[in-house]
Amino acid sequence: MYRILIVDDEPMILKGLRIFIQQYGLSISSIRLASNGQEALTAMEEELPDFVFTDIRMPVMDGLALCEKIAELDSSIQTVVISGYDDFTYAQASMSYGVKEYLLKPVGKRQLHETLHKLVQRAERIQPVAAYLSVAKMDEWLVRFEQAIYYMDHVQTLELIQVWEQEITAYRMQDRQKNEMLEEFHGLLMKKLKARDVNIALETRLHLEDTLTFAAAYRVFASSIHQKLDCLYKKRKGKPKDPIEEAKFYIEKNLASEVSLEEVADLLGLHPNYFSVMFKQMTGETFVQYRTKRRMEYAKRMLSEEQHRITDISYAVGYADHSNFTKTFKKYEGISPSEYRQKLGI
Template identity: 75%
Template sequence: MYRILIVDDEPMILKGLTVFIRQSGVPVSSIREAANGAEALEAVREELPDFVFTDIRMPVMDGLALCEKLAEMDAPVQTVVISGYDDFTYAQTCMSYGVREYLLKPIGKRQLHDTLGRLVQRASKLGRSAYLSVAKIDEWLERFEQAIYYVDRAQAQELLRTWGEEMAAYGLSDLQKTEVLEEFYALLMKKLKAKDVHIPLVECLNLERGLSFADAWKRFEDSVGQTLENLHRRRKGKLKDPIEEAKAYIERNLASEVSLEEVAELLGLHPNYFSVMFKQTTGETFVQYRTKRRMEYAKRMLGEERHRITDISYAVGYADHSNFTKTFKKYEGISPSEYRQKLGISS
């Protein structure tokens, strides 16, 4: 089933093309209309079409600009330009944006049907449709929510396997698939939060731009698995607040180079999951929080004359005294010795 978007500011053209397409025999799930390029872009963002038929001369945003925007999106959309004789130069420019077909007004039924046939032939060679419907997303959300809420590990694993394969097969770019995945995860966490699961939830994946879909999927998989395990442990009465546990561990080990991975392993959490959870809960990264606590402790020690600055440096995990001084100055705005002078203590 194909999704088609027709872009033209003439109602009669829109109506005529719609009728011709319906009569073509091509399996169509939706035919949408837009009066200009700006409306068309909104429609594309709402539901990615397989084929776009666009006029060139339109108000607000013309077909040339629309073709350029579609090319920038790098979406697997086949575009057909519709124009009059006077627009042929513009049509040639559109071809440079990857436009595959050019139709000259007035358009005949046979001409349109032949064009549709070529579009369908190319689409079949590309493989699976790039479209992810809202209904499909809702279906997967419901299934994932149920598997996690009822701690059904087998079902969760099967969903991760099958949906991972389905996502990978869609004809979308890595960026598009990653964006879908990030939005899906946020919706899933929102649904779980509404059920009052009483566990800390990482509400968004915070995936970096440019991350491959394989890496993004691994993050998603880890976070779903961790959420399921946390819910299981909570219901067994074994789950402590991981962030408070992490803070306490950092506090006990200010003199050591405590790593995020070390604390995550101690808590039985995946490092990526723990990292995002820590940032969402505290508003700081793990390293930022650890550095802040070290500097706060250093300030308390600097307030006691009996401690030498070099000893304080070691006490808060800095074997390199110059590195400690630099970090303290960055945090406090003045050096440790200047801080002591402000307190009326000689270095």
């Protein structure tokens, strides 16, 4: 599978080239687009392409400078310059940077397909035994896996498992190298989940045998991920919901009780300290502040209904001590419960 980068400051040309490339029927893992040389270099920090198609005249960084930068990488990237007739002199200069092909605008589908055929033939002859996987790309996949597992998104996790296998397969490496990459990725992922204090067993090693094919090793990896999902599901009592939303729902249903942070954290299968920090980050309030706010909002709704006595309302929102309820309500609303009723005309 090949990775392709197209660089041009004209959106219609970018779109047209992408369509032509897709119509060629090449086995492609990614087609990335950039509007200038600098954007292209940023994209290449995340993932090195096999083929680059670039214009010459572009803002920020032109195609000639980009070709020079690609040459400095000393990689197996094959670069194709696509430019206008007036830029032919520049295109000739780009050949000194290892540019493989030069195409004159406007580029036709047949012409582009013939060029792709040449690039593929050349790539198959080279067949590098190693490939480059940037730290940024690895981190991107780690975050996606971590989020899917933590929030128990089975559909997303299954999709990631399938696509990640294709991603690693796209790097033309020996099975041993792929397995080492997989082992490292699994270890980093488990460390990220440990940092979340998910309170389940997280073995960082896959313990892959040296003789395993990549396909077999990946089955071990996939099995490990599914096992972590099952453990987390059981720990959270089969409730695959957003932890914060589930916490809010639990508080809402138990306003009359003295619900503690530790109680909710245990319900969610989270460490209390981590849950406390996460709750504050996601809501902007501490657990106690949020619980108090919801109690006072419910108290206001009950106060607007004449049939409820203020003493009964204080019990309904978790305050056995009526004076404590009055003090908290006044701090929250600025007036006492009885004054609030008077203001409503009750």
